[in-house]
Amino acid sequence: MQNIKGTYDYFGKEQALRKNIQKTLQDLFELYDFESMDTTLLNELELLTSKYAGGDEILKEMYQLSDQGNRKLGLRYDLTIPFAKVIALNPGIEFPFKRYEIGKVFRDGPVKRGRLREFLQCDVDVVGISGPEAEAELMQLATEAFRKLDIPIILKWNNRRFLGEILASIGVPAEAQLSVMLTLDKLEKININGVENELIGKGLESATIAAILALIEMDNPNFEQLCDKYNLTTQPGASEVLVLQNLIHNIGLQDTCRFDPFLSRGLSFYTGTVYEIFDASGSFPSSLGGGGRYDAIIGQLVGREDIEYPTVGLSFGMESIMTLLAERPTQENSAANVMVIPIGETLPQALIAAAELRACSIRTTLVSGKRKLKKQLATASSKNIRYVILIGESEASDDKVRLKDMAEQTEVIVPLDEAIYLITG
Known part of the structure; x- marks a missing residue:
């Protein structure tokens, strides 16, 4: 008898650490006035595979099943789509609405350090704020959360709309931009040669591929350099980046929150700002969290793609955080007094x-x-x-x-x- 690969039982010191981390985060969420929520583990397969769901890679990893009525169901693979479902099913919710949820999700994917098949996710989301103050507050929240956990972090951020404007300026067709973004997002993992091979496989013109490679070969370009090079100053995505960048500087987060023009994150539903959190020491390679703006999902679920529900979320990589903290020496504490x-x-x-x-x-x-x-x-x-x-x-x-x-x-x-x-x- 053994556990299924990628699943674990927790007890003793390990469970005590996990509960302590959860309590630290939960107390902070409530300090920021987020409401607790529990969403369903089981969902209709149609919901989980909808246009604005998790993207092809995650859908391949989804656990699918059917009930005794032969209805097609799936186990949730994240907390975002079930949350969007709650908003879609409850039109009386007053906006802005802020929620947090800590719960298990399931993915039938490769198992490695910090990546399991049954694991805990921890999300905070805000619906009803279209301005950058929603992103800025979540960045503040992330910074304070990791400070309380004594983990120095770097929060990399970008804007998908801005990245799309760059790609459009160098000849990437609109229908290929998302696919190219997801390739650029893997730059650190597959290096420039891997990016080039993927771009060739997408059937792009050689001049466009050359322009993309020239873009990623730039030496840590900042926002201003990219705007000047590609003449994007007046574009809407560029304007969003500028406003958020100024706000980050004004609240003193510029050392922690760093602009990364190639970041896009692997999920297909992000529409604007995206961010990802990493251990600042570089000793732990896995992501410690991430998120972004996804304004289109809820409208899609209520059958009104012409209506946007401005929504921003942040997901903490609970298993990665727990793995990182479990490696530190801990002082023996008593459970009982x-x-x-x-x-x-x-x-x-x-x-x-x-x-x-x-x-x-x-x-x-x-x-x-x-x-x-x-x-x-x-x-x-x-x-x-x-x-x-x-x-x-x-x-x-x-x-x-x-x-x-x-x-x-x-x-x-x-x-x-x-x-x-x-x-x-």
């Missing part, structure tokens, strides 16, 4: 004491009195449990407990309410 040990025939008194401790929000473990006391105390010490409450028959008859402070190596016999005062004080 107090261990209660009955000695002799005092189990009822021990259960009552444990209940009162828990009623005071003190995390308490109750252990059997069958093991030798020396071993029980050694267990408490190994788990960094500071306080141990012993209840023998003499303590029970006097309606008291013996409180041991494992750190100070002291003990006192006191009523339970006084023991609680000493533990919490």
